[in-house]
Amino acid sequence: xxxxxxxxxxxxxxxxxxxxxxxxxxxxxxxxxxxxxxxxxxxxxxxxxxxxxxxxxxxxxxxxxxxxxxxxxxxxxxxxxxxxxxxxxxxxxxxxxxxxxxxxxxxxxxxxxxxxxxxxxxxxxxxxxxxxxxxxxxxxxxxxxxxxxxxxxxxxxxxxxxxxxxxxxxxxxxxxxxxxxxxxxxxxxxxxxxxxxxxxxxxxxxxxxxxxxxxxxxxxxxxxxxxxxxxxxxxxxxxxxx
Numbered sequence: 001x002x003x004x005x006x007x008x009x010x011x012x013x014x015x016x017x018x019x020x021x022x023x024x025x026x027x028x029x030x031x032x033x034x035x036x037x038x039x040x041x042x043x044x045x046x047x048x049x050x051x052x053x054x055x056x057x058x059x060x061x062x063x064x065x066x067x068x069x070x071x072x073x074x075x076x077x078x079x080x081x082x083x084x085x086x087x088x089x090x091x092x093x094x095x096x097x098x099x100x101x102x103x104x105x106x107x108x109x110x111x112x113x114x115x116x117x118x119x120x121x122x123x124x125x126x127x128x129x130x131x132x133x134x135x136x137x138x139x140x141x142x143x144x145x146x147x148x149x150x151x152x153x154x155x156x157x158x159x160x161x162x163x164x165x166x167x168x169x170x171x172x173x174x175x176x177x178x179x180x181x182x183x184x185x186x187x188x189x190x191x192x193x194x195x196x197x198x199x200x201x202x203x204x205x206x207x208x209x210x211x212x213x214x215x216x217x218x219x220x221x222x223x224x225x226x227x228x229x230x231x232x233x234x235x236x237x238x239x240x241x242x
Contacts, residue, residue, distance in 0.1 A: 028055030029063040031077070036084035036096065038071035048072030057234075058227045065224060069098045069119075075235060076213065077228045078119040079221050093124040093131065106185040106216070116185045117217045119228055123239075126198075127207025135198045135210050137182060138163060138171035143204045157181060168200040170233070183214045192216040193225050197236050211236040 035050045054068045056077060066077050071086030078084075078098035085105055086096045097107045099118035106118040124131035126144035129151035136145035136154035148154040157163060161181035162174040172195045175186035183192025194214035201208060213232040215225035 028057045029060055030055050031063050031066055031068050033068040033070055033075070034084060036069055036071040036086050036098075038073060038086035038088050040088045056227070056231050058231075062224065062227055065221075066227070069096065071096055074121050074123060076119050076121045077224075077231045078215075079217070079224060082119075091128060091130065093122065095120065095122045112185055112188075114188045115190060115218065116188055117190055117221070118185055118214070119216075120184045120214045121232060122184075122212045123209070123236075124211075125207045125209050131207075131210060134212055135171075135196055138173065138196050139198050139200075142198070142200075143206075144198070144208070144210075169197060171196045171198070172229075182212075183216055184212075185216050186214070190216050190218045191222060193229065195229050195233055197233065211239075 030053050032053055033051050038047050050070050050072050054075065056063065056066070058066070065080060067080045069076055069078050069084040071084070073088055073094045074086060074096035076096055076098060081101065082098050083101045084096065084098040086094070088094055095107055097105045097118060097120050099106055103116065104112050106112050106116055107120050122134060124134050126132045126135060126147065129148065132144040132148040132151065133154060135142065136148035137157045139145060145154055158179050158181045160176060160179045164172050166172060173182040173193065175181040175183040175192040177189050177191055178187065180187025183194055186192035192214055194212065197211045199208055213229055215228045217225060
């Protein structure tokens with residue numbers, strides 16, 4: 001059972017590696033939404049409605065290279081022309097993968113291509129193993145990290161992964177090519193950048209809602225990652241928590 005945490009915090013500037021990403025204003029550029037199929041871990045169920053268009057605080061030029069992708073549960077920006085699939089898991093976790101057409105889903109496939117690219121997003125909660133594992137490496141002093149150690153261990157952050165904490169609630173990461181770290185996917189020829197949102201409540205509850213986004217791409221698409229990550233952080237902050 002999830003315990004609702006405080007609203008996720010978005011920063012005025014989200015730093016990803018060396019790139020500073022300005023937070024969106026309320027105004028934005030309209031971008032079409034691509035509908036994704038959501039697999040359900042609890043049997044057949046109707047997907048929530050998916051809008052045909054959403055707005056993002058990006059330039060018109062950047063917007064032309066992007067689409068929103070949504071399965072009704074999770075929404076992300078990603079390069080246009082890709083494909084997508086979502087999962088509403090039986091344990092309450094939600095995820096969405098967006099990846100180049102013809103490639104394998106980086107969240108579910110073993111042995112993805114060495115030049116794998118994708119935008120992946122997860123929503124989970126720290127009251128069970130998968131959710132605790134999502135945040136434990138980037139927030140090692142948390143109760144969630146101690147819980148992860150008790151439920152199978154926490155994956156160690158590689159020495160070459162660049163991690164920053166622009167706020168108490170947000171950790172950003174950058175996995176250079178060849179570094180298999182927090183990014184999903186990471187470790188192959190493309191760099192992976194991302195962010196994890198973990199509200200720091202005092203005292204820390206037994207379960208807190210958390211979120212994670214990864215953007216993995218080669219040039220020139222990698223230049224879109226800052227806009228993709230920043231939009232996700234903003235939406236995660238405002239997302240209704242149930």
